[in-house]
Amino acid sequence: MSWSRREFLCSIPLAGGALVVGTPLIARLALNGGPVLSLHLDQPYLDPTGTAEPYRPPPGMRSADVLAGMSDIELSRYYGFI
Amino acid sequence: MTGYTRDPTQVGFFAPMRFEADIGDCEVIGRIPSDLNGAFVRVGGEWLYPPKFPDDAVLNMDGYVSSFRFRNGGVSFKGRWIKTHRYLQQVAAQKQLYGYYRNPFTDDESVRDPKRPNLRTVSNTAPIAHGGKLFTLKEDGLPHQIDPSTLDTIGPYDFNGAWKSETFTAHPKIDPVSGEMVAFGYEATGLATDDVFIYTMDKTGKVTREVRIKQPYVSVIHDMALTQKHILLPFGGYVTSMDRLKAGKVHWGWDSTKPSMIGVLPRDGDAKDIRWFKGPERCMMHTFNAHTDGNKIILHAPFYDSNFFPFFPPIDGSPWDRTKARAFVRRITLDLKSKSDQWKEEILFPFPVGDLGRVDTRFMTLANRYGYTGYADATKPFDTKRAGNAAGRVTNCYGRFDFTSGKLDTYFAGDTHSLQECCFIPRGKNAEEGDGYLIGVASNYAEMRSELVIADAQRLAEGDIARVILPFRLSSQVHGIWVDSSEVAFT
Numbered sequence A: 001m002s003w004s005r006r007e008f009l010c011s012i013p014l015a016g017g018a019l020v021v022g023t024p025l026i027a028r029l030a031l032n033g034g035p036v037l038s039l040h041l042d043q044p045y046l047d048p049t050g051t052a053e054p055y056r057p058p059p060g061m062r063s064a065d066v067l068a069g070m071s072d073i074e075l076s077r078y079y080g081f082i
Numbered sequence B: 001m002t003g004y005t006r007d008p009t010q011v012g013f014f015a016p017m018r019f020e021a022d023i024g025d026c027e028v029i030g031r032i033p034s035d036l037n038g039a040f041v042r043v044g045g046e047w048l049y050p051p052k053f054p055d056d057a058v059l060n061m062d063g064y065v066s067s068f069r070f071r072n073g074g075v076s077f078k079g080r081w082i083k084t085h086r087y088l089q090q091v092a093a094q095k096q097l098y099g100y101y102r103n104p105f106t107d108d109e110s111v112r113d114p115k116r117p118n119l120r121t122v123s124n125t126a127p128i129a130h131g132g133k134l135f136t137l138k139e140d141g142l143p144h145q146i147d148p149s150t151l152d153t154i155g156p157y158d159f160n161g162a163w164k165s166e167t168f169t170a171h172p173k174i175d176p177v178s179g180e181m182v183a184f185g186y187e188a189t190g191l192a193t194d195d196v197f198i199y200t201m202d203k204t205g206k207v208t209r210e211v212r213i214k215q216p217y218v219s220v221i222h223d224m225a226l227t228q229k230h231i232l233l234p235f236g237g238y239v240t241s242m243d244r245l246k247a248g249k250v251h252w253g254w255d256s257t258k259p260s261m262i263g264v265l266p267r268d269g270d271a272k273d274i275r276w277f278k279g280p281e282r283c284m285m286h287t288f289n290a291h292t293d294g295n296k297i298i299l300h301a302p303f304y305d306s307n308f309f310p311f312f313p314p315i316d317g318s319p320w321d322r323t324k325a326r327a328f329v330r331r332i333t334l335d336l337k338s339k340s341d342q343w344k345e346e347i348l349f350p351f352p353v354g355d356l357g358r359v360d361t362r363f364m365t366l367a368n369r370y371g372y373t374g375y376a377d378a379t380k381p382f383d384t385k386r387a388g389n390a391a392g393r394v395t396n397c398y399g400r401f402d403f404t405s406g407k408l409d410t411y412f413a414g415d416t417h418s419l420q421e422c423c424f425i426p427r428g429k430n431a432e433e434g435d436g437y438l439i440g441v442a443s444n445y446a447e448m449r450s451e452l453v454i455a456d457a458q459r460l461a462e463g464d465i466a467r468v469i470l471p472f473r474l475s476s477q478v479h480g481i482w483v484d485s486s487e488v489a490f491t
Helices: A005-021 A023-031 A072-078 B085-093 B242-246
Strands: A036-040 A043-047 B021-023 B027-030 B038-046 B062-071 B074-081 B126-130 B133-137 B144-146 B153-156 B181-186 B195-201 B207-214 B230-236 B260-266 B275-279 B289-293 B296-301 B330-335 B344-347 B370-375 B397-402 B408-412 B417-426 B436-444 B449-456 B464-469 B477-484
Touching: B038 B126, B038 B133, B038 B417, B062 B085, B126 B477, B181 B230, B207 B260, B230 B289, B230 B296, B260 B330, B370 B417, B397 B417, B397 B436, B417 B477, B436 B477
Parallel strands: none
Antiparallel strands: A036 A043, B021 B074, B027 B464, B038 B062, B038 B477, B062 B074, B126 B133, B133 B144, B144 B153, B181 B195, B195 B207, B230 B260, B260 B275, B289 B296, B296 B330, B330 B344, B370 B397, B397 B408, B417 B436, B436 B449, B449 B464
């Protein structure tokens, strides 16, 4: 999505107000076609058009991924007791 | 402080934690058995600062003690660094000062002291409670006394000056009949020395007996076994020398030409009474239990076929062979009446297991039926979408191995979990063997947190009774024990 300079400047007051007022009001705005605010890892994501899908974090942290890329020697060296 | 990010493997679930923690009342799923009053005390390692050498042994990490304290149906958690001399030196310097595992010649000049190698201990291997005191242990130094309630480090302990070895095993054994503790130190008089000092302490912790022996060749004696009549010292394969250490190498190398050995010493014997049995190439790290039956000693142990640790490489330059780094539940029979110096060995279960074997400690030194340890069951599911691709590298089950019948009972941790060492807690002092709980810490790779699982040890297939949920990861445990409230003074 590309924004014009005018659209961007117009969105600033709305975004600031949304962060201050909080999620309940944002939800009502969303129902009215207003902006949508999502929070993930304590970081806000604001969609001022109200057309985007709410952000859904991945279902798992996949924190074992590091194991697949390791050699047997590396595995034993670093994680001998996992 | 910098340096961790140089290592691409210190990421994901395995990134260093480095903080101390307290949770007054932990989240619990299920119901904590109301008869549990004591603490599950764990010891393991964390790199306080990144290692000086990237190929150093994981066994060289700074010691960390944690406890899950059970009382009144609730659980609190506490985690603390073990404040060894080494830890304090590094905190003051704000950097890693120590070199390779058990090689002081590779240390920073400010702390280098090869004549006092036990000052380098990280005390990161195992806890033990005896004589009303709680200790953390590592085989290259003295025990460190720990306050059981606060986990504050009180300091190194030499049994009021009666312990003369510079080192103390990570695996002393407590005789449940007499309350005595038998322990030993190898490399007892300094680096690469063949002196082994063996001690008996009465139930109050007072040293009552000392025997000094020579080891046939200097090697790791990591664990021991105790019967009502004998002390067993198993070792094999690992070798060291002052030349090796002065050359700046890690403490141990593997020599496949060396026999595995088990020393047998009568508990009331002297140095001249020790008898050495020899066996094939084996890596003999941990034992389950042993007992004396007439002229025979029966030892159950999850020994490896060969070298388990790639960071202790073969001295002949050959590559580490992962296919031989497999542990099996073994029964070893030592015939004291025979003139042969060989033992009989049987593999009781035909699949590899984790070698961190445990038993109901009320039956230590006695004939017992069950051993417990973790193992990987590839037929169980693993959710790679949520937990990541662990490439099958998970310990997803605890097993209860029946030494008598050959029956295996299994606890499955879940499809996003891997298990650390387990621990058996008896339901009560008079319960029959195996009647109690099996507990251990599980790594939840999907939720990036650690969970203490508690299962009925007689109904492992039914899964958890309860899980204690921590909102963070725990670093790897090496060993943990159950400390009943009757053993130490909790406040």
